[in-house]
Amino acid sequence: MTKIIIFISGRGSNMEAILKETKNGILKGIAETVLVFSDKEDAKGLQTAKDFGIKTTSITAKGKNRNVFDNELIELLSHYKFDFIILAGYMRILSEIFVRTYKNKIINIHPADTNLHQGLHAYEWAFENKMQATKITVHFVNEGVDTGKIIAQQEVDLRGAETLEEVEKRGLAVEHKFYSEVLSEVFGVRS
Numbered sequence: 001m002t003k004i005i006i007f008i009s010g011r012g013s014n015m016e017a018i019l020k021e022t023k024n025g026i027l028k029g030i031a032e033t034v035l036v037f038s039d040k041e042d043a044k045g046l047q048t049a050k051d052f053g054i055k056t057t058s059i060t061a062k063g064k065n066r067n068v069f070d071n072e073l074i075e076l077l078s079h080y081k082f083d084f085i086i087l088a089g090y091m092r093i094l095s096e097i098f099v100r101t102y103k104n105k106i107i108n109i110h111p112a113d114t115n116l117h118q119g120l121h122a123y124e125w126a127f128e129n130k131m132q133a134t135k136i137t138v139h140f141v142n143e144g145v146d147t148g149k150i151i152a153q154q155e156v157d158l159r160g161a162e163t164l165e166e167v168e169k170r171g172l173a174v175e176h177k178f179y180s181e182v183l184s185e186v187f188g189v190r191s
């Protein structure tokens with residue numbers, strides 16, 4: 001069984017999808033979530049994780065620079081046994097020291113083709129550029145922002161999507177299914 005820690009910063013709908021798939025879907029018997037971590041104490045997703053019976057914790061970022069925060073986080077994680085860190089809407093950029101500590105063990109979902117768009121507001125970018133399609137990307141995390149090795153991508157049809165809400169709705173529907181599918185393949189290879 002692959003042990004994972006999920007990182008969130010807010011709503012946590014991708015985390016929820018993974019927890020559902022772990023309980024009763026494609027990740028059942030393959031993955032186990034040992035912790036949900038947030039850099040925001042008030043992240044809505046923390047309650048969702050608790051409702052699934054998953055242990056949660058957070059560290060406040062207030063007044064700490066990136067290295068101080070990440071060193072605290074590394075210390076916290078040293079008390080857990082896990083194979084992968086799964087970023088699911090984790091909006092804090094990870095320091096080099098963090099990424100090096102968990103080299104090839106951090107996976108992220110990005111709501112755009114990381115070759116074309118990195119960082120925040122990827123659905124706004126697709127909407128404002130009137131794109132007919134965008135690509136959801138699951139990738140390993142390296143020291144850059146959304147520059148790590150791509151594991152898999154899935155296209156989202158945006159034809160006829162007239163509002164940003166519609167773009168997000170279509171994108172998230174793909175994210176929720178796709179992330180667990182890709183993770184099941186990555187973890188399946190390990191076992």
Ligand code: GAR
Pocket residue numbers: 008009010011012013014015088089090091109110111119120121122172175
């Ligand atoms: C998702 O669309 C995720 O792909 C995106 O934030 C949203 C989080 O929603 N992540 C990024 O933009 C990372 N650069 P969620 O909290 O409901 O999963």
